[in-house]
Amino acid sequence: MDNQAVNSKKIAAGKAIEYIRNGMTLGLGTGSTAYWAIQGIGEMVKHGLSVKAVATSIQSESLARELNIPLIPFSEVDRLDITIDGADEVDEKLNLIKGGGGALLREKIVAAATRFYIIIVDESKLVRHLGKFPLPVEVAPFGWELTMRRLSELNCTPRMRMAGDKPFLTDNQHYILDCAFGEILDPAGLHRKVSDITGVMEDGFFINMADIVVAGSPGGETRILNKPA
Numbered sequence: 001m002d003n004q005a006v007n008s009k010k011i012a013a014g015k016a017i018e019y020i021r022n023g024m025t026l027g028l029g030t031g032s033t034a035y036w037a038i039q040g041i042g043e044m045v046k047h048g049l050s051v052k053a054v055a056t057s058i059q060s061e062s063l064a065r066e067l068n069i070p071l072i073p074f075s076e077v078d079r080l081d082i083t084i085d086g087a088d089e090v091d092e093k094l095n096l097i098k099g100g101g102g103a104l105l106r107e108k109i110v111a112a113a114t115r116f117y118i119i120i121v122d123e124s125k126l127v128r129h130l131g132k133f134p135l136p137v138e139v140a141p142f143g144w145e146l147t148m149r150r151l152s153e154l155n156c157t158p159r160m161r162m163a164g165d166k167p168f169l170t171d172n173q174h175y176i177l178d179c180a181f182g183e184i185l186d187p188a189g190l191h192r193k194v195s196d197i198t199g200v201m202e203d204g205f206f207i208n209m210a211d212i213v214v215a216g217s218p219g220g221e222t223r224i225l226n227k228p229a
């Protein structure tokens with residue numbers, strides 16, 4: 001990753017953590033952008049911030065532990081005050097594609113329990129229409145070939161995500177099929193069709209979930225995009 005992208009991610013994360021207050025329960029996202037938010041929260045905890053957090057992946061959980069961010073089991077959570085997470089694409093209505101790192105199912109469960117869901121991206125992730133980034137679809141290993149055929153009937157080209165010569169396994173021991181649809185004009189409609197396929201555990205569409213998106217630029221500026229009313 002080039003230094004400019006790293007800087008944009010760091011800047012966006014720095015802005016997002018300004019929303020955090022003492023006593024909050026937080027959701028910790030996953031990926032190279034969320035990494036910077038977790039680092040920032042760790043720094044705030046070191047300086048006396050009192051928060052509790054849940055993580056959206058094993059990777060983020062380990063990072064939070066290293067930074068002494070107090071973690072609680074998700075079973076103890078009813079509502080989270082703020083979750084900060086990254087995204088692979090963000091459209092003009094703040095609909096997202098997520099799951100490039102394979103964490104979409106837990107991320108969506110955490111997002112759905114969140115009062116104020118903040119997405120942080122470098123500005124290159126902002127698009128008019130979703131779809132250039134193939135949609136990650138988490139599927140049950142049992143019968144995945146059939147699930148893949150059903151997905152391709154929706155006019156996409158699904159590909160099994162690999163880790164070396166084996167299928168990539170999510171934290172939930174599922175597979176990921178990356179589905180190249182091309183430009184998607186109706187993400188909500190397509191989300192319904194994908195979700196209707198038996199064997200699909202979750203897809204990477206996050207429709208109408210983000211409250212704000214903080215986009216960082218390599219020059220060090222941030223832009224805050226609000227969910228349309």
Ligand SMILES: O=C[C@H](O)[C@H](O)[C@H](O)COP(=O)(O)O
Nearest residue numbers: 031032033086099101102103
């Ligand atoms: O599964 C991974 C997550 O959805 C990430 O938040 C997303 O892929 C963005 O990751 P990054 O910030 O590394 O581009």
